[in-house]
Amino acid sequence: MECTESDCGNTAAVRLHVPWADDRVVCAAHARVLGRRDGVVADPIEDGDDWP
Numbered sequence: 001m002e003c004t005e006s007d008c009g010n011t012a013a014v015r016l017h018v019p020w021a022d023d024r025v026v027c028a029a030h031a032r033v034l035g036r037r038d039g040v041v042a043d044p045i046e047d048g049d050d051w052p
């Protein structure tokens with residue numbers, strides 16, 4: 001599974017639950033940025049390749 005952010009081909013590692021939009025899966029780097037917004041919940045994807 002790949003990060004859903006445009007222009008990003010990294011492997012998705014986190015599922016973001018976004019109150020004002022659909023859930024999305026993103027890489028660890030994008031999760032760090034997007035996960036800071038109020039109300040967003042970041043859920044590690046258990047079978048993600050890159051999650052420690």
Ligand SMILES: [Zn+2]
Nearest residue numbers: 003008027030
């Ligand atoms: Zn990304």
